[in-house]
Amino acid sequence: MSVTTKATIASFGGKLLKLSHNATTTRCEMSFNLYLPPQSQTQKVPVLIYLSGLTCTAENCSEKGFFQHAASKKGIAVLYPDTSPRGLNIEGENDAYDFGSGAGFYVDATKAPYDQGYNMYSYVTEELPQTVFAAFPQLDASRVSITGHSMGGHGALTLFLRNPGKYKSVSAFAPITNPINCPWGQKAFKGYFGDEQQAKWKEHDATELIKKWTGGPVDMLIDVGTGDNFYKQGQLLPENFAAAAKEAGVQGLNIRYQPDYDHSYYTMATFSDDHVEHAAKYLFA
């Protein structure tokens, strides 16, 4: 459970820590970043987990997402996990940007050979938080929210919907909301679960999950840019998610279609203040 500190960087009055640990679930050393806001020097602070998209590491959003701007004002720590195991030497894991390395999809793979370490669901929901809360007692394990971008938006939505009560709030940027019906999701679930495991596929599909949601209204902030090529190509399918929620009678979805915004970190930087505000509403309720 021990954590290695690789760098400590001053940022918005707090510290961004570049960390790593030997993870059991993913069978490798995992890097991650943790932003400690200035308030953490004198009090326990809640945590917002940010899940990154395809190809990303913990670095991208730490550098370009500007979550630290609002997190430092609100007194919220931000945890940036990596997006997959690294260096497992599984055949084919580095062959494509949308599968294997950098593309763990926040599931526990059941199909060989990816069942040998591609367990990002267990890693993000259990092992990483346990490690971080043990190492940083200034973090409040009872107050955790989750957000993410693209594949990480899929992660945020599915982890929230699969674990009622575990996260105080959820939001997402350009999330993949219906992976069983988009090329990215189909490729990933085929590789991690296998073609025949359709029930398993549905367990990790936000649109399927919200159909079965019985937890009442969910105040869910989702930003999708209308200039996002992946939205236009049908990788994100927020309309499917909205329709499923409506049909299931789940109220509270706030999907904002942001004119002209694309799939990049420029979009995240623009709206990250709003997403931190959204989390703060529940983390400090």
Added chain:
Amino acid sequence: MSVTTKATIASFGGKLLKLSHNATTTRCEMSFNLYLPPQSQTQKVPVLIYLSGLTCTAENCSEKGFFQHAASKKGIAVLYPDTSPRGLNIEGENDAYDFGSGAGFYVDATKAPYDQGYNMYSYVTEELPQTVFAAFPQLDASRVSITGHSMGGHGALTLFLRNPGKYKSVSAFAPITNPINCPWGQKAFKGYFGDEQQAKWKEHDATELIKKWTGGPVDMLIDVGTGDNFYKQGQLLPENFAAAAKEAGVQGLNIRYQPDYDHSYYTMATFSDDHVEHAAKYLFA
């Protein structure tokens, strides 16, 4: 003078344009970025020029500096030039990170072979603004401020001090303030001017320039991180600059030594709001 638009990216309610033009002074195609705040759709807006440091292009600060955040609120355009000519095929121009490509030092070289295009002083003070103001009539050519980081901080300070009245205000992050006395500056000036041109060296040294400043007080905001390795290594020498200003009786310098902050864009992101505020005070005076 025509400008090619390579990309238009929504950012903080405005547009970040990725542009290029064929430059006469630098004898090559030059890329640059321009952030147009939302206010530019209905009114003329002033311009803040941001000069980047060694190795950078227009991209780094556009993505990681967070200037758009405050610029969008204030209604200020931000112009991000490149840091050198590109692809001139001058022998040795790609051999080091701190000389040649990515390291134009905002001077007009007088020594062969770099006098064949390494004219970033003329480019930034004349050709680029003329090009931009011709192409974007929504920009107010009479209201321009300047800022920059490291080598770009040197650029901001020297361009301001060499051209009284040209810029409404100046600020800098971790600027090289006394290049004739630091390794980076000595290497660059030797290569661009030659060893024997000591008078020329002084013409592009902020500490030498402020000794001769007769323009009265200068409200100059400078942030230097105490955790900045290049500061510790004597590349920046802000104490020399402060001492020279004091001896010359130039008042108004506000050098803030920021505890633990390093030389990275994390520092810029943290304080860019302050620097945009600083510029706004004069651009809207």
